[in-house]
Amino acid sequence: MRPTSGGSQESGARTAREPVALVVTVRNEGATIDALLASVAAQTRRPDECVLVDGGSADDTVARARAWAARGLPLRVVEAPGANIARGRNLAIAATTAPLVAVTDAGVVLAPDWLERLVAPFADPAVDVVAGFFRGAPHTPFEAALAATILPVERDIVPARFLPSSRSVAFRRAAWQRVGGYPEWLDYCEDVVFDLALRHAGCRFVWEPRAIAYFRPRPSLRAFFRQYYLYARGDGKADLWRGRHLIRYSVYLGLLPAGLALLRRRPLVGSAVLLPPVAAYLRRPYTRLLPLLRGRPWAWWALALPLPPLMRLVGDVAKMLGYPVGVAWRLRRARRTAA
DSSP states (O other): OEEOOOOOHHHHHHHHTSOEEEEEEESSOTTTHHHHHHHHHTOSSOOSEEEEEESOOSSSHHHHHHHHHHTTOOEEEEEOTTOOHHHHHHHHHHTOOOSEEEEOOTTEEEOTTHHHHHHGGGGSTTOOEEEEEEEEOOSSHHHHHHHHHHOOOGGGOOGGGOOOOTTSEEEEHHHHHHTTSSOTTOSSSHHHHHHHHHHHTTOOEEEEEEEEEEEOOOSSHHHHHHHHHHHHHHHHHHTOOHHHHHHHHHIIIIIHHHHHHHHHHOHHHHHHHHHHHHHHHHHHHHHHHHHHHTTSOHHHHHHHTTHHHHHHHHHHHHHHHHHHHHHHHHHHHHHHHHO
16 A cells, blocks of 8 residues: 555546545434534535445434435435444445545544545556555543544554454445455444455555544443453454554463563563553654643643553453453354354
8 A cells, every 4th residue: 555645636526527436324323424424515525426325224313314314415425224234334335436536434524635545546547455544533531542542643654554444444346246245244344254255355555544434432441441452342343453462461361461470579670571562662653742731731641641551451451341242252253154
């Protein structure tokens, strides 16, 4: 993957002739759907088609979305109760005809030039996938600390290895067809598996970090724990990142207890052993957090600064609990398939 250079008027003109469809899946997003669709309506390049699939909302999400369609947004609402995110995305894409497909997520607000920047690289016919980017939009000190703890910033990204989130990505319809769409057997991590399938199919990726989708982090430790538990369960189901999970278990179940035991017996030696890796583990969250707090009231600083270590711990525990649940599911599924 390579970052884009920004394009030219000529390339932008060529891209403008290729229609683009925007798809999104939602469920119980009555509190956020208006902000998302307002940002779609405000795009410097509007989508030629827009399909929203609702997975069975019990609130007023569908009514609010249809109100936007009545106001002139080229939006089609499809109700598919019980559909997971992958199924919803496939249904939405199948309901469109444009050769380019942009995907975003519920709870997101798109930068005004998001779609324009996201589709510009397709002026090069060799490009199959464009990876946009995302940033946290925190409303509280807790959310600022969480955004800094879990979300990368541009300088953290190695474009050649970056797997785009489906809150900010675009691809050619032909590429989606080539890999059979999003994996509907997965309820979480479906976009990672989809990205890997595109890579394995030889698709050419481009990174466009200026195509920004803003979203609000989880508002509480409980919600964050559940999010990371489900992500890790998805990793186990899809057999993703074995090495990363093995390292985490090794640290928490082996190296950390040994280091704490050494700290009790020989405090100076134990501190010398434990402090450098702990500091390294927390360095990125704090280098990201300080810019987020700049210009905020002092109370934000006081409340947010102590939180990254706790958030790292909670996220790691959630992953260690969720991953084996996913592995057990995968093994049961394999046995049923073999039977």
